[in-house]
Amino acid sequence: MPKDLTWEDAEDIGILLSEKHTAVDPLSVRFTDLHRYVTELPEFKGDPQKSTEAKLEAIQMAWHEEFLDRTQG
Numbered sequence: 001m002p003k004d005l006t007w008e009d010a011e012d013i014g015i016l017l018s019e020k021h022t023a024v025d026p027l028s029v030r031f032t033d034l035h036r037y038v039t040e041l042p043e044f045k046g047d048p049q050k051s052t053e054a055k056l057e058a059i060q061m062a063w064h065e066e067f068l069d070r071t072q073g
Contacts, residue, residue: 006046014062
């Protein structure tokens with residue numbers, strides 16, 4: 001069974017977003033859209049109201065690392 005994710009699980013969320021949104025450059029995503037992408041993940045069980053700019057940035061950077069791994073080999 002998959003782990004329930006919260007805002008603290010930036011790396012795991014970044015991996016899932018990279019798998020779900022393969023054609024999206026994470027650095028082009030606004031935080032409002034990133035918030036929606038995260039809360040729409042079936043594995044995400046965190047409180048949508050508990051996100052912060054720092055948590056969203058950590059998720060975006062984790063997603064960006066996955067994006068670079070996939071696109072730059």
